Amino acid sequence: MSKTRFFDEMNGYGETTRALYAGVADWLKKTPADILATRRAQAELMFRRIGITFAVYGGNDDTERLIPFDIIPRIVSQSEWSALEIGLVQRVNALNMFLSDIYGAREILKAGVLPPDIIYRNAYFRPEMAGRRVPHDVWVHIAGIDLVRTGEGEFFVLEDNARTPSGVSYMLENREVMMRLMPDLFSAYRIAPVDNYADALLAALRSVAPTAARGEPTVVLLTPGQYNSAYYEHSFLADRLGIELVEGHDLSVREEVVYMKTTQGPKRVDVIYRRVDDDWIDPLSFNPDSALGVPGLMNAYYAGNVTITNAVGTGVADDKAIYSYMPEIVKFYTGQEAKLGNVQTWRCREPDAYKYVREHLDELVVKEVNGSGGYGMLVGPHATRADIDEFAKRLDADPANYIAQPTLALSTCPAFVDDSIAPRHVDLRPFVLTGANGVHVVPGGLTRVAMRAGSLVVNSSQGGGTKDTWIIEDTNSNEGA
Amino acid sequence: MLARTAENLYWLARYIERADFTARIIEVTARLAALPQNYRRSGGEWESALAAVGALNSFKASFSEATESNVVFFLTFDEANPSSIRRCLEQARINARTIRTALTAEMWQSINAGWLELKAMEEKRRGGEYSGADSIQPFLEFVKAVSLDFDGSSYRTMLRNDAYWFNRIGLYCERADNTARLMDVKYNVLLPKTEEVGGSLDYFQWTAILRAVSAQTAYHWVYRESVKPWLIADLLILRKEMPRSLAYCYDGLTRFLDSLGKAYGKQGLAQRHARNILRRIDSASMESIFQQGLHEFVTKFIEDNNRLGALIAEQYLHH
Structure with missing residues (x-):
């Protein structure tokens, strides 16, 4: 070898x-x-x-x-x-x-x-x-x-x-x-x-x-639905846990209590394992266009219910x-x-670090501070000149939005x-x-x-x-x- | 119907169910035996597999050591073991041929195709081609598929008359025996002595029991909480929604025995005995069972279930 x-x-x-x-x-x-x-x-x-x-x-x-x-x-x-x-x-x-x-x-x-x-x-x-x-x-x-x-x-x-x-x-x-x-x-x-x-x-x-939950707590898994990239996982986990897999419209909030719609009428929900991001969880509190969330959920949450x-x-x-x-x-x-x-991480918000990163883009991995899934990142050693120049423009526009790490x-x-x-x-x-x-x-x-x-x-x-x-x-x- | 036909129908169903159960036991035992030392008790998994299928004594007569390969061979292809999977399928096919006209084409073909496939696997095994750990999992999958095919064919294609009832009575009688044996072997880990969850050494023993009866997910749907031994016992004894529980099996047994009784215009000791057992299960609670002793309860159940088999034989099969 x-x-x-x-x-x-x-x-x-x-x-x-x-x-x-x-x-x-x-x-x-x-x-x-x-x-x-x-x-x-x-x-x-x-x-x-x-x-x-x-x-x-x-x-x-x-x-x-x-x-x-x-x-x-x-x-x-x-x-x-x-x-x-x-x-x-x-x-x-x-x-x-x-x-x-x-x-x-x-x-x-x-x-x-x-x-x-x-x-x-x-x-x-x-x-x-x-x-x-x-x-x-x-x-x-x-x-x-x-x-x-x-x-x-x-x-x-x-x-x-x-x-x-x-x-x-x-x-x-x-x-x-x-x-x-x-x-x-x-x-x-x-x-x-x-x-x-x-x-x-x-x-x-x-x-x-x-603490307001009476008796055995009811736990549900909230999914954005079958078109979500991780839907298989949502259904798999709900099944293994023996809990209901719910979508936003299966839930409703009345007097700051969350209920799921069941064949036997509303059933109180105590814990929501959500696989929906904050932005989409309650159209009344966050993104008003969300059809994935539950109107009023945050009020129930604030009330501790x-x-x-x-x-x-x-x-x-x-x-x-x-x-x-x-x-x-x-x-x-x-x-x-x-x-x-x-x-080791350079925070581009800091002028010295920003300067260093700017000069070594072809050696570093540069990422958006809250990106995920490998989107919006630059892998310097594997990028073309054009990719690097393109990325540099975005970096210059808002350095604090980026960090860099060695490859x-x-x-x-x-x-x-x-x-x-x-x-x-x-x-x-x-x-x-x-x-x-x-x-x-x-x-x-x-x-x-x-x-x-x-x-x-x-x-x-x-x-x-x-x-x-x-x-x-x-x-x-x-x-x- | 000829008593002989009824007897063959009844035993055919029992053999197929037994082969299925044996395959399941081998699967979960292999899983338990593969765990790191600090996740299990002191070994002995393969002896307990033999005990669960009621073959410990016959095994000891021909083998000195319960190693994985010895036990797996004994339970799968061993011609000398009358309850090996191979012998179960062989006996099922003999029974089926004897009463070919009492079976639907689909039922016969599921048994016959299964047997031919098994023979082909056995040939390959003899030629050294189909051996080792690699071949076991596909073999066990195959056995379970044969039993599904046979059971589904019976359910879908048989007329609902005495032939069907004997088929179901055989199935439930065997299944009740299997479930009870599984608990009898594992009763010591099912006792409600500790509340600890997750950290217990017995955790994987408990889940193995659930796996053996395909009830891991069912457990969570019924109880909606983490695995607790006394709830496993509850699921396998008292829960009617669980298709392998003693309660469910006896629901089936009393129903199909009653159908026979009505059709023949005569109730007998078998009906009375089955109803007594069902009544005892229905009126029991896990508290009362644990008070009496789980081991004692299960042992008594196995005896009662055997007694039912004997009564059915006396009343219908051995005129």
């Missing part, structure tokens, strides 16, 4: 197979490419039959696409995972304390840790929530924290998804499909199960029901400008250094592409649940993989694929380093 520039999940820097992957290496060696191709085709058929499709906005021909699934798993050892878990719990606790604070006493602004306009200028800051508390002070009930790895034991947070993170259905269904299709590979490993996620999620949602998860206003913590302050935010609220580091040496993992095995860049999104009884991370997550050679963009809207992610006991490996 020749030495590689990027850390590879299976082969390190190319000198030797990491012990964790011995079973995979062995399996790949004895499985011919045509069998792998058959397995991949079977997996795709299973995904089609299950109905895990994804709608791409702006796509005109094939509106229901399959996210590419790679059959080679990504493996993380239990000890690596335990360290990540501690960092994730700390980070999500800090996010919740941060939200309680900026919608409350704003101590962090008083202490001068953050420039105030970074909050007030933020499009996702909800002044309506100022001075309000949410049950158990939990704002972000479900967080998807995007991690990247750059080397042995080196993980960094790339993004905090604190609004309505998606992808957990892939974490669960990828595992089911792998168990069915690759029992031979499974028998070489002991893998931490993920199928208790739905139970953990339901427990977290029930735990934050308003319904819990909305994630809380309204969490988008402010999801912002990439805030992200750059996360190490300070973690320190401020927990009194400890952040256990999970950030990727990371994202780790790769072997993937089966076309008819051979080749390294592709990956990230990892674990899902972190917070309820009245604390923070819980199901051991696993969604590994996203950039299916094009050399590409660093893993978003499914940009052609990224997924892999099953295995957390395995260290006894399977005798990795020294």
